Amino acid sequence: MTVTPAHTLIASSLRSRSMDDPTPFFEGPFDSDEAADAIAELEEGDDIATAMIAVLDEFVRDSEDYAEEGQVEAALAIACLIAARISGIAPDEAAHHWLDRNPFTVSDDLRRLAAVAFNVATRADDNYLREVRAADWPVFLEHLEPYRKALFGEPQEPAAPFVVDFSRPGKHWLQVFWSTTDQSLPHDSAYADVAGHLVQAVNEAPEWLAWWRQAGLQELLVFGELVPGVYSERISRGRTTAEVWIGFGHSPEVSRDSAIQQVADDVRTALSAAGRYLGLAPVPSLPALD
Incomplete structure (x- = not known):
């Protein structure tokens, strides 16, 4: 599926919440x-x-005098991914998801290059990133500390095991975000109306919560794209969440009468795909909508 800017912003903000x-x-x-x-x-x-x-080497060579906008953000993100692959420790949920989807091996040369790039990207002077983040720079560096320790081989305590908490009122385990081409699905469409009611019903159904508990994760985030074409899916497991990015291969243009069946089929498809990837039991029956 096409990962839209709107999807990326939603996913980033959800992952970044404590x-x-x-x-x-x-x-x-x-x-x-x-x-x-x-x-x-x-x-x-x-x-x-x-x-x-290639990216890190170019960044280090180009940044002898100044770490430029664009290059420095890219290099730092890549260095942090390498660090997280080394240690398995990452304060950013995005890193866990990306590494789950993309296996690679960190050689000694790659680790050394990433360490150099990390130092350049976080230096105090001649650094665009330091300039634009001046107000929260100490907090940002503290956030990056687990990555730095991994790159430089310094000991660190592993993160405490994650413990799910479904007791908070109004906190739902399933969140679904629908889009069409480059925009969110209009809330007044028949598809969106039915989807909202069905997702709420799933969140409130005890048998569905019991099914999700098997995952040991807090939330399942589904990003569904409703555009005619070929079906596609991309699923990943993070430390606290799972994500399903799914292109259903059809438009959301349906009547109210047919929307109930179409939405049910799509939600069942997304949840079944997540369950297979995470090794969960078969999905329960969906709640009936009036």
Whole structure:
């Protein structure tokens, strides 16, 4: 499916929330457009490690005098992915999802290059990133510390095991975001109306919560694209969430009468795909809508 800018923004903001912090957004090393574009391009090639070397080597050579906008965000994101692959520790949910989808091996040369690039991208002077993040630079560096330790071989405590919490009122385990070509699905469409009611019913059904508990994750995020074409899916498991990016291969233009069946088919398809990927039991029956 096509990953739209709207999808990317939603996913980044959802991943960046703390379970205990209601503030809406902290921009980590993967959340800028430049970082997102760079790591998306890595997935397009056949050899991720070689592509990483090319980006980091060019960045280090070009940044002798100044770390430029665009290059510095891209290089830092890639260096952090390498660090997370080494240690398995990452404070950013985006890193866990990306690494789940993209296996690669970190050689000694790649680790050394990533460490150099990390130092350049976080230096105090002659650095665009330092200039634009001046207000929160100490907080940003603290956030990056697990990545730095991994690249430089410093000991660190692994993250505490994640424990799900479904007790918070109004906190739903299933979130679904629908889009058409380059835009969100209009809320007043028949498809969106039925989908909203069905997703709410699934969230409120005890048998569905029991099914999801098997995953050991807090949330399932479904990003559904409703555009005519070929069906596609991309699924990943993070530390606290799972994501399903799915192109259903049809438009949302349906009547109210046919929307109920179409939405049910699409939601069942997405949840079944997630269940297969995560090794869960077969999905329960969907709640009936009036």
